[in-house]
Amino acid sequence: MDAPSSLTPDVLGAPEGIANPYPAYRAFRGPNPVRYLRLPAGPLTGRTEPLYAWALMRHADVLAAIRDPATFSSQTPQVLKTIPKLALLHDDPPHHTHLRRLVSKVFSPQRIASLSDWISRIAFELLDSMGKGSAEFMSAYAVPLPMRVIATMLGVPDQDYPSFKLWSEAVVSYAGMPAEERARKTQEMMAYLGQAIAERRKQPREDLISALTVADVEGAALSDAEIRSFVAVLLIAGNETTTNLIGNMMAILADRPELWRQAREDRSRVEPIIEEVLRYESPVQRLPRVTTRPVRIGDVDIREGELVDIVYGAANRDPAVFEDPDTFRPERPTNHQHLGFGLGTHYCLGAPLARLEARITLSAFLDRFATLERGVEPGVRQRAAQVSFGYKALPLVLG
């Protein structure tokens, strides 16, 4: 499984490295950290200068960095030139702490567990319209489920879901869409949200956008811009990610019929399977930080103000923590040490929701289908968003 000798760290920023980053992780985890070309200059990226980043790929280095937000800041001006600022994700303590407190109640494990019935209803509706036999799983199920869940929580009407999918793709897809088009779609999203906020300010409803219009941080109300960046983070961090978790999970199981059979007989296997998918094919592969002071990592001196990528996907395959890391093994004892949802200050707010959606999905499909296989056409990995690992298309046969 050695990487080809022609491999350079720059592959991490290229479409083939996004579609399959694992050979590069294996090759460069040793010399970690490595500097790579994250985004070239040009009309596609909208950058006048290339953007370089240091990739942290060892579990220990990733853990140390995410536990030290004072040194590894989430305020990343280099990246915010190409995407809108997202609440929480691009904030540092102490402001982050106030904002996080505001929404943590809505996303608490108890509150999320109470949503189980209506999420199951959406899952069954989608399953019913898929029927039995061949299906393109991403468009029939993995994309619409999280989209409908988060849009309903926010109070976005059904007919607007497709626009949200396009907008969230535009924000994360550096390599797949010209910069101008991306900027236009981002503006459309922000204008739509501005109008939704104005409507709630006039007449509050029973939804999350209304709750944000009346919330206060340290005695002050949130501005429209703050609410927009809150809603944007939930849409962007909550959709693509959960879609990819569900898609990766079903593809892995389609390739392992014995696991499907075992899980049908013993549902205590469902949760360990989901955790191992989060480790083995992490939906969020990497997220950036900026150094606030000079730091030394391994043999490398990183200056202040440099972009550092926290490569969760590589840390989750680090043999120092996960024995035989390139094998999918739900019963592995160190499974709980995966960093698929990050850790510390920015630990994923939506982790209970994502886990619940994955659990409802797997249980419903196990109940309904004795067999799960790949379709005739191969699955197609997305090659545009460096952050994510998932399928654009995944043909499956449900029997």
Ligand code: HEM
């Ligand atoms: C399988 C699905 C998901 C994965 C793998 C995932 C992964 C992550 C990761 C790795 C982080 C850490 C960010 C960092 O280190 O900078 C994060 C943060 C975050 N996630 Fe998720 N996420 C998922 C689903 C969701 C959902 C469903 C939501 C919301 C509805 C959500 C909302 C957020 C937010 C708001 C943050 C920022 C938290 C903060 O900075 O305090 N995520 N997620």
